[in-house]
Amino acid sequence: MRDQEPGIKDQTIVQDRSPKPEARSPSLAVEIAGIRFANPVLAAPGPLGFGREVQSVVDLRAFGGFVTKSVTVEPRAGNPYPQVVQTPSGWLNSLGLPNHGLGGFIAKDLPFLRTLGIPIIVSVAGESVDEFVTLVEWVAREADVAAVEVNVACPNVHAGLVFGVDANLTYELISLLRARCPVPLFVKLTPNVTDIAVVARAAQEAGADALALINTIAGLAIDVERRQPKLGGVTGGLSGPAIRPVAVRMVWEAARACTIPVIGMGGITGADDALEFFIAGARAVGVGSAVIDTPNVASQLCEGLTSYLVRHGFSSITDVVGTLEISS
Numbered sequence: 001m002r003d004q005e006p007g008i009k010d011q012t013i014v015q016d017r018s019p020k021p022e023a024r025s026p027s028l029a030v031e032i033a034g035i036r037f038a039n040p041v042l043a044a045p046g047p048l049g050f051g052r053e054v055q056s057v058v059d060l061r062a063f064g065g066f067v068t069k070s071v072t073v074e075p076r077a078g079n080p081y082p083q084v085v086q087t088p089s090g091w092l093n094s095l096g097l098p099n100h101g102l103g104g105f106i107a108k109d110l111p112f113l114r115t116l117g118i119p120i121i122v123s124v125a126g127e128s129v130d131e132f133v134t135l136v137e138w139v140a141r142e143a144d145v146a147a148v149e150v151n152v153a154c155p156n157v158h159a160g161l162v163f164g165v166d167a168n169l170t171y172e173l174i175s176l177l178r179a180r181c182p183v184p185l186f187v188k189l190t191p192n193v194t195d196i197a198v199v200a201r202a203a204q205e206a207g208a209d210a211l212a213l214i215n216t217i218a219g220l221a222i223d224v225e226r227r228q229p230k231l232g233g234v235t236g237g238l239s240g241p242a243i244r245p246v247a248v249r250m251v252w253e254a255a256r257a258c259t260i261p262v263i264g265m266g267g268i269t270g271a272d273d274a275l276e277f278f279i280a281g282a283r284a285v286g287v288g289s290a291v292i293d294t295p296n297v298a299s300q301l302c303e304g305l306t307s308y309l310v311r312h313g314f315s316s317i318t319d320v321v322g323t324l325e326i327s328s
């Protein structure tokens with residue numbers, strides 16, 4: 001029998017039922033110093049403290065990672081009250097690094113942080129080189145500590161800024177600590193310097209794995225009736241949206257001066273604020289004070305970042321990093 005050419009009527013219409021590739025949501029994941037963060041919004045110190053204090057009101061697991069308030073060798077009650085005042089341009093704080101000390105942190109705070117299931121970065125602040133060495137060696141040997149952040153930027157303690165405002169001291173301290181730290185070492189930089197690029201480069205050359213900036217800007221608020229400082233610690237550190245342009249500028253300068261990742265922070269309250277930092281060169285951002293008004297700020301930022309990526313056709317937040325265009 002002759003093979004019949006199938007007529008139109010005989011043809012079976014085969015429908016393709018194989019799964020269609022779905023429009024994939026852009027990725028918010030970032031990697032810094034080998035640590036994978038599911039999203040680039042990190043819980044920065046400030047009102048978030050060590051996490052336990054705010055766990056009932058803030059969904060800490062929505063953050064890509066948690067950076068602790070700085071741990072010191074001995075427990076600290078903090079500076080005299082008032083520790084925080086509101087100014088027309090943001091919060092001025094002189095907390096003075098209140099914390100349970102190294103032993104208290106390991107016994108009380110770290111076990112809670114471990115339950116979050118996100119990378120934990122432990123900030124440490126020493127009053128001397130020896131104290132920094134002690135802190136880094138003890139903290140870095142604890143399980144589940146993804147990285148140690150060296151805070152050479154606190155404006156509210158006697159020795160806070162000694163290292164961070166001097167590029168040579170920063171280099172010496174970080175070189176020493178780098179050799180003793182088996183996990184990635186981040187360095188928190190202060191904006192209270194003339195040229196952030198010089199200190200950023202010193203930290204990188206000493207072996208820092210990432211930079212975090214900026215800490216608060218030193219300020220003074222005066223009660224004119226009493227002619228006295230409003231803060232118990234006299235001077236303090238200014239945070240909030242007013243410092244954002246300064247922070248974005250410094251992130252841009254540090255990112256241009258260095259090849260290691262930069263984590264940007266300072267006055268972020270919405271996705272556009274965070275995007276300014278990414279475009280300036282930050283690979284992740286830190287959010288602290290914004291949780292006071294918006295406890296779910298991390299999820300809100302992630303939603304806003306995702307919709308920006310979709311709108312601009314980017315497949316990953318990393319595609320946005322350092323894309324500032326300057327027309328000559």
Ligand code: SIN
Nearest residue numbers: 095096097154155156
């Ligand atoms: C403080 O505890 O005084 C603020 C922390 C810091 O600025 O590093």
